[in-house]
Amino acid sequence: MSAASARTARDTSLAAPRSAGGRMHGGLRLDAHKQRSTRRSLRPASLSDTYVLPLDQHVGPPATSRVRPGEYVLMGQVIGETAGAWLHSPVSGIVKAIELRPAAQHLGAPTLSIVIANDGRDQRSEDETGRSFEQYSPRELCEHIARGGIVGLGGGAFPTASKLLGTPVHTRGVMNHETPADVDGVTRLLLNAVECEPYISCDDMLLREHARDVLLGARILMHAIGAEQCTIVLEDDTPQAQQALCSALAETADGRIRIMSVPSRYPAGSERQLIDAIFGVEVPFDGLPTDVGVICQNVGTAAAIARWLRDGEPLIRRIVTVTGDGIMEPANLEVRLGTPIAALIEDCGGYTPRMSRLIMGGSMMGIALPHDALPVIKASQCIIAASTLDLQPRSTEMPCIRCGDCAQVCPARLLPQQLHWHAHAGDLDALERHGLMDCIECGCCDYVCPSQIPLVESFRDSKPALARAQMQSRDAAAARTRFEARNTRLARLEAEHRARLAAKRRRPGEPRPE
Amino acid sequence: MSVLGALPAMATVLVAMLLMTILAGLAMLSVLGAGRAATQTGYDSSLVRQLDALLPQTQCGRCTYAGCLPYARAIAHGEADTNQCPPGGARTAAALGRLMGREPKPVDPAFGVVPAVPFVAWIDETACIGCTKCIQACPVDAIVGASRYMHTIIAEHCTGCELCIPPCPVDCIEMRPPPALPRGMSS
Amino acid sequence: MSAVLLILLSSMLINIVAMNGAPRWRPFTAMNDEFAAARTLAIAHLIALPPLVLGSWLLFTRLLQPLSMTYLRTPAFVALVLTIVPLVETILRRHGRLVPERPGFVLLMITNASLLGAALLASNRLHAPIAVLGFSLAAAFALGFLLLAFTALRARLRHADVPAIFRDAPLSLLTAGIMALAFMGFTGFIQE
């Protein structure tokens, strides 16, 4: 797929999605289990009386609280501040407490959270200046996005502002950040609507009903990173979403945006694999997509940015798919952050008798939650009430027979059987040589393994040990260079000192060395 | 067996002896030459360099040798054992053991105990008199400061070798757990 | 041909025991990456074997046999080895990356039975210098391949949960045995 595809300036024709040329190595064809959750249209979840907002909802140091217990907060008012993205109150009400509450992202372990009692009035905090996004300079726009608490809604929950500030347009002047020579500083925006993991259908519903928000968000993001080209990628098995997006694009007639579709294979939606499929460029293993001139954002994030810039509504609600055979009526709900998962289950008619496991995320990478008294956070895309029908649990583990099925399906082109062999033996150098740190933990190798070995679990457990070993060897190398530099410096000083002494102590009558 | 008849036999024996002495001389020359070439350039054999690569480079001297390289040389020549490096911990002891083909032994506590996440030195800036004695003692240049000015320690560069504590006249240096700053960000 | 193979195998078997038998210094495992040591040794053999075998063959056929002093063959060979091996070491040392390990390398090269075996076989059987050169290169290449293959093999065996009684030496000997089985396939290649 040549990167600079031919693009007429004013291409207002109905931009039919073109299929992407590049094919992903490996990957699985899984049945999507999405029909039940996309049958009903999007509806807001019913309001609950208390909302729990953990302070560490994304990577980086947790947010510091800006409210005290007992204070009255408005809907959308800032209640927590951190470098990446701020935290806002989803409802107006009294801050009941700031205490340790079980959190979903720590598998139920408690973490510092703000508990807000809802007074039901939904009083909005006063809007900001309401400037349109063109009036912001790119840097101000990024900082404004951070103030809106916007994070990646594709499951990664990485603060969007930090990602945007990494693009060449912002870092060109900065001293220690060198942009690779081959990238001519042009950044291309990639909006990712490829929901390759089974059960998750929130982006599909978002596109069907809010395609215009996504396009507005796309234009804002292009302004923020100085991009002239935006590609929105969908899976080829979501016709209604493509239809809605194409008609919305035809209305806005923005020639810079094009729509593409990729065959639906898991994990086509993973950032590195998608960039390879669309632009035919591989993100370097130790680098970021900006090194190859691409910024990849989820369509949900674009919609959230549009709502923040247009309506002044920070990230206080998101679309959550509640599905699985263990729930009566699966649906996609617009949920306020902090709503307990139990409330969502009631909204969808409660558990069926066959309910056995509660998963946050998809069936391949989602985490199993101990109970449903946990709050929804910015990163919770989907809640699966899985029954024994959905799950195909692993049976007894047998030794690896090196059949290589896992290497055929690995999207990162690794050799999981060799990684398993060396991880089992704890041989860190061989793990590094076979590329353990490049494993994206998608679970394809687990899926096809005839010996039913929990491969991803063993890789995830060996990664910290390898990372620590790599960091220690980096530190040791740095310490050695500083030690040798110090020795040479001391030797040089010693030599100069002795030379000066020798020059002074020359015998009388010798000519002065000019 | 006339003497004349024996002469050719004697000659062959003499020639053989001559031949063998020449060959032996050649052999001696090359063996000594190669030996000298190896040690002449103060050449650290690759074994010493491989051992040094495994050591954590704290240069702390806890292994009773001046630094990591001297300890590596001692191991290579068999004078030191492979479990005398506390900062390296079990992993380094195992790697040294495997490299020298010996049964890896856990670190000998007699040489000192280092916590899993090594502590870093910290200067109480109110007490520092700027005597630069600790700067000279620090093997890895982790202390910043000039004479008669206050000194401070770069936490990230400090390897926890504790060599700066003894020379300090006002004893204002102590060991503390490393600050929780995100390491990746500051590099 | 099968005789050559048997000699190679015997040298391989003797080598193996030597490799992990001698307790104090273990020249082979004294390298943290055994593969680098095996590669160094393989290349050292490739450089040392041809001159050595050619030299001892010439010495034997042109000098010792006419003077009917064949009993001096082995001492002459030893002297030749002592001359050539240190030279090879200095060549390798200058290369930098392929630096051999002081105690292990020289001793192993000198006491390596396959050098003696190749020299003796050449002087007994072959009559043209070209055949001798070809034979020594082939022997060095085969030995190098076996060294590398065997080192990679042992690296993999180290991680398998081998039953305790088979760990290390017994398994290496069993592997060498099955390898000898595999080489029996070549018997009868060239009619003696």
Place this chain on the structure above:
Amino acid sequence: MPGWLRNAGAPASRVPNDSSRCMPAAATTPAGGTHSGLAGSRYVDAIGHAAPAMTFDTAAPPHVVAPNRVGRVMRTVLYALVPAVLVHVACFGVGLLLQILLGAVTALSCEALALKLRGKPLAPFLGDGSAILTAVLLALCLPPLAPWWLIVTGTAFAVLLAKHAYGGLGRNLFNPAMAGYAILLVSFPVQLMQWPSPQLASHGIDRAMEQELFQLSLPETLGTIVTGTLPQRLSWDAITSPTPLTALQENLKRGMTMDESHALANADQSGVNAWRWINLAVLAGGVWLLAARIIRWHIPVAMLGAIAVCASIMSAFDPGAYAGPMFHLTSGASLLGAFFIATDPVSAATSNRGRLIYAAGIGVLTYAIRTWGGHPDGVAFAVLLMNLSVPLIDRFTIPRIHGHAR
């Protein structure tokens, strides 16, 4: 769900799985967070919150795994061998079935013995059928009327020494069946040469009379295998006839040219025909395995390709002395080797490129041993030799990882 999300839950300080450059290592656990032990499904909350009514089991992702089992893989390979066994029985009588029975019993008992000694659970390992597969492959290589102790020693060596000495299923370096066959080939060459002449049903009527004479009934076959002696009316020389490869080799040694040797073989219609049918059945089984995606094309194509290339080069060089590619592909154990023996995943190379090199090596060595070696068929030795170099091949054929330059 990204790394930081799931890992942050565990007590040890975790590094998220994204590239470390843009994401700092969470040096300590989130501020204030204390981590209560997740005792199985019972959730105990350290901060006094009442445990909620319904709790669920927490298992690590992925939560959905394909219903693929080691036993299913091995059984599929066994089913693929059924056509070959049937045609073999049609040609050489029921001897093979008895050999398979003996082999399977020995294999299972040796496997049970080894597992008991290692203290491993018997059920899953005996059920996976890998020992039976070794026995069947070995039986297919041995003459059907071979004495009972031949298959027993071969299988015992294969299962005990070639497989369990290295650590059991998945850890053996050499293909067990071929290690067993090689030891038999070297230790008992005489017994391995006693291939009975094939009694194909499609014989002309004139041969019918002779057939009755040579046809061995079940009890007689059993008697021969157990006692090692033929019934009175037969003698070993009368019923044995060399396999096409051995016949070719002996003719060439006697100085015949290729065409004369072929003419002689064609005259004796039954010999060549039987082996062709058997190889056809093996090919059918192999193609079915490819279709069932149990094996991949790399090993069969590379091995058969290598044999064909060597054969065509040499026969182009001197047609009189060297057989053409078709003869080599359809004779001896080429097809059985390519589809069933070399594709044993445990002892084969790991990456696809490694498999191509591994199989091509087997092809070349097989051809070399057949043409210049002393043994009629070199597949066993070629497989063992290439098994030896698999760790070396694996070291140099690590595929390029996504995002890495080299």
